[in-house]
Amino acid sequence: MQIERLVQMVFYIVNHGHVTAKELSDFFNVSTRTIYRDINTLTIAGIPILSTKGAGGGISLIDGYTIDKSILSKEEQESVYQGLQILQSTKFPNAETALSKISAVFRNVMESKWLDVDFSYWGSDEKEKIKISDIQYAILNKHVISFYYFNSELRKSERKIEPLRLIFKSHAWYIAGHCRDREEIRIFRLSRIKHLKVTEETFERELSSDYSLTSECKEECNFPVLKLKFSTEIAHRLYDEFQEDQVCLCDDGNYYVTVQYELNNWTFNYLLSFGKYVEIIEPEIARTMLKERAADIVKIYM
Numbered sequence: 001m002q003i004e005r006l007v008q009m010v011f012y013i014v015n016h017g018h019v020t021a022k023e024l025s026d027f028f029n030v031s032t033r034t035i036y037r038d039i040n041t042l043t044i045a046g047i048p049i050l051s052t053k054g055a056g057g058g059i060s061l062i063d064g065y066t067i068d069k070s071i072l073s074k075e076e077q078e079s080v081y082q083g084l085q086i087l088q089s090t091k092f093p094n095a096e097t098a099l100s101k102i103s104a105v106f107r108n109v110m111e112s113k114w115l116d117v118d119f120s121y122w123g124s125d126e127k128e129k130i131k132i133s134d135i136q137y138a139i140l141n142k143h144v145i146s147f148y149y150f151n152s153e154l155r156k157s158e159r160k161i162e163p164l165r166l167i168f169k170s171h172a173w174y175i176a177g178h179c180r181d182r183e184e185i186r187i188f189r190l191s192r193i194k195h196l197k198v199t200e201e202t203f204e205r206e207l208s209s210d211y212s213l214t215s216e217c218k219e220e221c222n223f224p225v226l227k228l229k230f231s232t233e234i235a236h237r238l239y240d241e242f243q244e245d246q247v248c249l250c251d252d253g254n255y256y257v258t259v260q261y262e263l264n265n266w267t268f269n270y271l272l273s274f275g276k277y278v279e280i281i282e283p284e285i286a287r288t289m290l291k292e293r294a295a296d297i298v299k300i301y302m
Contacts, residue, residue: 005030006038010047018060132166135175138198139163142205144180147196149188157181160199161188164207178205185211223260227281230255234277256281268293 005028012027013019021032021039028035036051039059043049048062138145146160161177164185168174173190185207230238231254238247238255248256261267268290271278280287 006042009038010042013049013059013061018058020058024059134196134198135163135166139166142202144199144201144203145177145196146199147188148194150192150194159188161186162203162205164205165211176207176211178203223262224283224286226257226259226261226283226286228257228259228271229279229281230257230274231277234274237274263289272297 009024009028012024021035024035025032039049039051049059050062051057051059135145137143142162144160145163146158149157149159151157160180161175162180163175163177165176166173167176167187174187175190175193176185176187178184179186235255238257242257242259246257246259248258250256263286271280271290272293280290
């Protein structure tokens, strides 16, 4: 709701010239304390708002300042509009209202819907969907969230965390937060989170300014390097699931992929999803482990 209120507030001040915090408070149906926080947010964003106290005081824009759409290039206008489209597509509250207001100012920008963001898996029902607006609210307003989490071994656990950042890295979304169970900063892959709830409990913790998701994944450096051979029948999956520099088409007509994986159940179950179209070339221990799992599957049908 704040994004709509901030946009409306700027245009309200422009149209009225000089207003009071009480007037804005009554118009937007929020407290004067909220109004002053919004004014501070707008000031930080670069809107030159002047606030004076005492008789004749109030809130206004600095003399000579006007909102002129001509100062933005066509590309910049599109960037503003597209940013709001992203908010709208992620179900950000009232983003559509803000989008229509900006559209009225930038009449020549693209108006087609070009993006849809959905964190749920294919075939999931509505109750399983995680809305980015819920996560955004929890992070910005410092509310503890609870959920069920499935790790790479598919073990289910109930977690409570202090959410600190939403991160997109290597084809997946993650939440970085302080885990109440582990008493440390942990990362949680969004696709493995089920039944997320924003609780009433709040916290004060901040994420370190030098935090990096890469540092959380540093243990991957110790994973063994797997060399995999894929036949052309499965080639359509390779560039969806591996990086371009990991895939090589060789003279024998097969694709070879070099990747670091932990030798655990998740890795072997994942490789088995390629069926007969994948072969582990090295290391030998990984070949043996996959062969044993394949043999276990064969036993079921004997």
